[in-house]
Amino acid sequence: MVTFSGVQPSGIVTLGNYLGALKHFKAHGAKEDNLYCIVDLHALTSTTDSKALKAQSKTLAAIYMALGIHEHSTIFIQSHVPMHSELAWILQCTARMGELERMTQFKDKSAKKINVNTGLFTYPTLMAADILLYDTNIVPVGIDQKQHIELTRDLAERFNNTYREIFTIPEPQIAKHGAKIYSLTEPTKKMSKSDENVKSFISILDDEATIRRKIKSATTDSVGEINFDEENQPGVSNLLTIYSLCKEISIDQTLEHFNGQNYGFLKSEVAQAIVDELTPIQDRYNQIMSDKDLLNSTLKAGSEVAGKKAWRKMQKVKKAVGFYNE
Numbered sequence: 050m051v052t053f054s055g056v057q058p059s060g061i062v063t064l065g066n067y068l069g070a071l072k073h074f075k076a077h078g079a080k081e082d083n084l085y086c087i088v089d090l091h092a093l094t095s096t097t098d099s100k101a102l103k104a105q106s107k108t109l110a111a112i113y114m115a116l117g118i119h120e121h122s123t124i125f126i127q128s129h130v131p132m133h134s135e136l137a138w139i140l141q142c143t144a145r146m147g148e149l150e151r152m153t154q155f156k157d158k159s160a161k162k163i164n165v166n167t168g169l170f171t172y173p174t175l176m177a178a179d180i181l182l183y184d185t186n187i188v189p190v191g192i193d194q195k196q197h198i199e200l201t202r203d204l205a206e207r208f209n210n211t212y213r214e215i216f217t218i219p220e221p222q223i224a225k226h227g228a229k230i231y232s233l234t235e236p237t238k239k240m241s242k243s244d245e246n247v248k249s250f251i252s253i254l255d256d257e258a259t260i261r262r263k264i265k266s267a268t269t270d271s272v273g274e275i276n277f278d279e280e281n282q283p284g285v286s287n288l289l290t291i292y293s294l295c296k297e298i299s300i301d302q303t304l305e306h307f308n309g310q311n312y313g314f315l316k317s318e319v320a321q322a323i324v325d326e327l328t329p330i331q332d333r334y335n336q337i338m339s340d341k342d343l344l345n346s347t348l349k350a351g352s353e354v355a356g357k358k359a360w361r362k363m364q365k366v367k368k369a370v371g372f373y374n375e
């Protein structure tokens with residue numbers, strides 16, 4: 050069983066990234082078969098700030114390590130394994146324009162930009178390459194990535210039918226509950242790390258006072274009753290989801306806890322639950338950031354493992370498409 054997933058170093062990891070994806074970056078067997086990547090090539094679709102990209106890549110690697118992911122899995126930086134870009138090109142030649150035009154993430158992100166780079170458009174083919182290079186079976190992701198995984202499956206099947214059986218068809222692994230954490234300020238919108246309004250998200254590295262302040266100012270409603278009703282009370286429901294995931298209890302147990310209480314109590318309890326969840330991660334993060342050698346050697350070892358696998362796969366792909374190499 051092979052597992053692959055990644056996060057873009059396009060900002061500081063949010064509570065949404067953590068609860069929707071990173072918390073599910075588990076091992077399903079040998080360390081070499083669980084690959085968790087810092088997808089810096091993807092981040093180029095949204096930034097030209099080289100200093101920030103470099104710093105955020107290091108930060109994200111340290112966050113993976115603070116979560117202990119390197120202990121059971123291989124962690125590496127995408128640009129350290131050039132075969133990702135190589136396979137992405139081949140998959141761009143497999144994908145259809147219409148398929149990529151239908152991707153909702155492209156539509157949403159391009160609508161917000163004046164200059165849309167072609168990387169943003171072809172992003173799903175790079176993501177497909179990330180996954181297919183490793184014969185991945187399981188891809189733990191948030192619900193927003195479901196469409197990209199479906200495209201990955203279609204591209205793999207098309208390639209296999211056109212040439213020969215080269216790629217494994219992956220399955221998304223999406224949490225039944227909490228696969229989408231919403232913005233604190235606009236609770237019908239996804240919480241995103243690149244949101245310009247810093248009050249809309251909790252960063253995994255926010256300090257206690259910031260967490261309390263952001264939760265205190267989170268949008269609720271005028272109903273005045275604590276119900277889990279995503280349609281009519283999205284802000285309150287989002288806070289209940291966050292609480293239940295941090296406490297690892299069900300929504301019913303969460304509702305029982307808040308029975309008869311007011312929004313002030315809800316917010317202070319949610320803030321405390323987040324602080325309790327993030328403080329130990331932040332402590333480990335600070336230790337790792339002060340041990341540059343450990344961080345760099347872990348990433349180097351990870352890219353060696355991933356690089357060997359990716360190289361072997363690319364030999365098969367190149368042969369299948371007919372690249373001459375006698």
Ligand code: AQP
Nearest residue numbers: 057059065066069070190191228229230240241242243
């Ligand atoms: N709000 C969210 N709730 C649950 N899961 C989420 N994910 C992202 N936001 C939420 C999941 O986090 C993983 C990594 O995401 P990504 O870095 O590849 O890019 P993204 O999905 O575009 O996430 P962001 O935070 O919104 O980044 P930006 O702002 O740069 O676009 C994925 O598994 C994703 O599903």
